[in-house]
Amino acid sequence: xxxxxxxxxxxxxxxxxxxxxxxxxxxxxxxxxxxxxxxxxxxxxxxxxxxxxxxxxxxxxxxxxxxxxxxxxxxxxxxxxxxxxxxxxxxxxxxxxxxxxxxxxxxxxxxxxxxxxxxxxxxxxxxxxxxxxxxxxxxxxxxxxxxxxxxxxxxxxxxxxxxxxxxxxxxxxxxxxxxxxxxxxxxxxxxxxxxxxxxxxxxxxxxxxxxxxxxxxxxxxxxxxxxxxxxxxxx
Amino acid sequence: xxxxxxxxxxxxxxxxxxxxxxxxxxxxxxxxxxxxxxxxxxxxxxxxxxxxxxxxxxxxxxxxxxxxxxxxxxxxxxxxxxxxxxxxxxxxxxxxxxxxxxxxxxxxxxxxxxxxxxxxxxxxxxxxxxxxxxxxxxxxxxxxxxxxxxxxxxxxxxxxxxxxxxxxxxxxxxxxxxxxxxxxxxxxxxxxxxxxxxxxxxxxxxxxxxxxxxxxxxxxxxxxxxxxxxxxxxxxxxxxxxxxxxxxxxxxxxxxxxxxxxxxxxxxxxxxxxxxxxxxxxxxxxxxxxxxxxxxxxxxxxxxxxxxxxxxxx
Numbered sequence: 001x002x003x004x005x006x007x008x009x010x011x012x013x014x015x016x017x018x019x020x021x022x023x024x025x026x027x028x029x030x031x032x033x034x035x036x037x038x039x040x041x042x043x044x045x046x047x048x049x050x051x052x053x054x055x056x057x058x059x060x061x062x063x064x065x066x067x068x069x070x071x072x073x074x075x076x077x078x079x080x081x082x083x084x085x086x087x088x089x090x091x092x093x094x095x096x097x098x099x100x101x102x103x104x105x106x107x108x109x110x111x112x113x114x115x116x117x118x119x120x121x122x123x124x125x126x127x128x129x130x131x132x133x134x135x136x137x138x139x140x141x142x143x144x145x146x147x148x149x150x151x152x153x154x155x156x157x158x159x160x161x162x163x164x165x166x167x168x169x170x171x172x173x174x175x176x177x178x179x180x181x182x183x184x185x186x187x188x189x190x191x192x193x194x195x196x197x198x199x200x201x202x203x204x205x206x207x208x209x210x211x212x213x214x215x216x217x218x219x220x221x222x223x224x225x226x227x228x229x230x231x232x233x234x235x
Numbered sequence: 236x237x238x239x240x241x242x243x244x245x246x247x248x249x250x251x252x253x254x255x256x257x258x259x260x261x262x263x264x265x266x267x268x269x270x271x272x273x274x275x276x277x278x279x280x281x282x283x284x285x286x287x288x289x290x291x292x293x294x295x296x297x298x299x300x301x302x303x304x305x306x307x308x309x310x311x312x313x314x315x316x317x318x319x320x321x322x323x324x325x326x327x328x329x330x331x332x333x334x335x336x337x338x339x340x341x342x343x344x345x346x347x348x349x350x351x352x353x354x355x356x357x358x359x360x361x362x363x364x365x366x367x368x369x370x371x372x373x374x375x376x377x378x379x380x381x382x383x384x385x386x387x388x389x390x391x392x393x394x395x396x397x398x399x400x401x402x403x404x405x406x407x408x409x410x411x412x413x414x415x416x417x418x419x420x421x422x423x424x425x426x427x428x429x430x431x432x433x434x435x436x437x438x439x440x441x442x443x444x445x446x447x448x449x450x451x452x453x454x455x456x457x458x459x460x461x462x463x464x465x466x467x468x469x470x471x472x473x474x475x476x477x478x479x480x481x482x483x484x485x486x487x488x489x490x491x492x493x494x495x496x497x498x499x500x501x502x503x504x505x506x507x508x509x510x511x512x513x514x515x516x517x518x519x520x521x522x523x524x525x526x527x528x529x530x531x532x533x534x535x536x537x538x539x540x541x542x543x544x545x546x547x548x549x
Contacts, residue, residue, distance in 0.1 A: 050434070052430075052434070072433055072434060073433050073434075073436050073437055073438050073439070076434060076435065076436030077436045082434045084431070084434070088428060088430070088431045089428075089431070090424055090427045090428055090431065091427070091428075092427055093424065093427065097420070101420065101424050101432070101435060102435050104417055104421075105435055105436040105437055106436065152435070152436070
């Protein structure tokens with residue numbers, strides 16, 4: 001079953017065509033990576049999927065319903081979670097309160113505390129829960145973003161460059177986390193780290209100049225000459 | 236002591252202190268403190284929108300005056316007794332703040348400040364325009380006979396002090412409860428990072444709307460009480476000055492702290508009171524002190540207290 005699909009989705013900013021006629025279909029439970037050079041339109045595309053950016057044309061379907069006209073907060077209520085590319089935590093609130101805010105909108109009151117602690121534990125921030133988010137190391141703030149996504153128990157989790165700024169051991173932890181979620185949660189992952197993409201993604205979509213350049217399994221993509229030319233270099 | 240116990244001890248302690256001061260203070264300061272408690276209630280209402288939700292309104296005089304005139308006109312022209320008149324003031328505040336919220340919340344930032352300022356000015360002019368009923372700038376006195384609540388004479392200084400204390404205690408408790416409640420915590424999160432809250436699935440508009448109605452209704456309750464306890468309603472309370480006052484009080488006392496509005500109001504009241512005893516250019520002294528405070532305690536008095544000593548201060 002397809003949980004998320006876009007039909008001919010486009011967005012231009014004045015003269016700049018950021019995304020052009022992108023049609024995607026993501027089956028429930030899949031880990032889909034979205035890759036492409038800087039400026040390829042990845043963040044604009046997920047912005048239109050999550051409702052942060054209105055599309056110039058095209059439709060978005062989520063869970064069998066056309067959500068193109070719905071505001072972002074309603075889409076989130078329907079089971080999407082979005083983590084920001086540029087870390088966007090509540091800096092002056094404790095780490096735990098950050099996650100609690102995310103949990104409260106989606107879970108029943110008695111579950112909130114235990115779910116919050118569980119999400120903090122999963123990303124390895126349990127011990128730092130009383131620290132103000134702004135005092136956490138950058139990598140820890142990234143992990144806090146992920147915990148805020150996880151705790152919502154989303155059906156579609158959109159992660160915008162989650163491993164940027166993480167250490168190798170944190171990246172290993174992140175890969176393990178994605179593998180645990182795979183099958184249950186659909187994940188749309190924007191990622192620059194090719195090791196992460198090759199290891200965790202079921203399918204990869206490559207964007208270039210706002211258009212889908214290629215789509216396939218990680219191995220297909222690695223072998224694709226057009227992708228190599230546009231993005232991966234010769235390696 | 237847990238944070239919760241400390242919070243209860245501190246805020247309860249202030250209320251007990253205010254209660255006890257009633258028996259100790261000389262008449263002059265006794266009267267001042269009653270006035271300060273009512274004005275601090277106004278500041279508490281302002282703080283919910285400005286300090287906790289992060290919306291800077293320049294039009295709260297509209298709500299203060301809505302409460303004052305809702306109550307005063309009810310007594311003067313409809314012959315209401317005190318309790319229904321107070322209720323009329325509170326309802327007037329809720330309706331006016333709800334209506335303004337529907338319009339003003341379509342804007343943000345500087346535009347929000349200007350829209351609230353303009354509507355408050357329109358409210359002020361409306362009071363002048365209907366001078367036949369409101370008596371405009373001159374205002375009208377609410378007679379002692381009209382200020383009897385269940386046989387209690389609210390013009391009597393002791394009764395007035397207790398009424399002011401009860402109003403202030405109510406506002407303080409509501410404010411404390413609100414900011415520790417999940418709804419209030421969401422407002423704080425909106426202040427900190429609105430876009431992030433939206434992307435957690437919260438409806439920002441509804442939250443701001445409710446915050447503005449709560450803030451406006453508390454302000455109107457203070458306005459109605461002020462008119463009732465001090466026996467006068469006049470257009471000056473609807474002027475821009477009364478929109479700026481709560482902003483100053485809250486900034487000085489500490490925006491986004493529960494005690495800040497009271498501390499700021501107390502401080503400012505006595506700053507003007509004491510400096511006007513020294514010179515006729517008392518606004519100069521007040522101004523210099525305000526500049527110094529902004530320089531050295533930008534978070535306000537209670538805000539600095541929280542930053543330096545009491546991290547748990549709500």
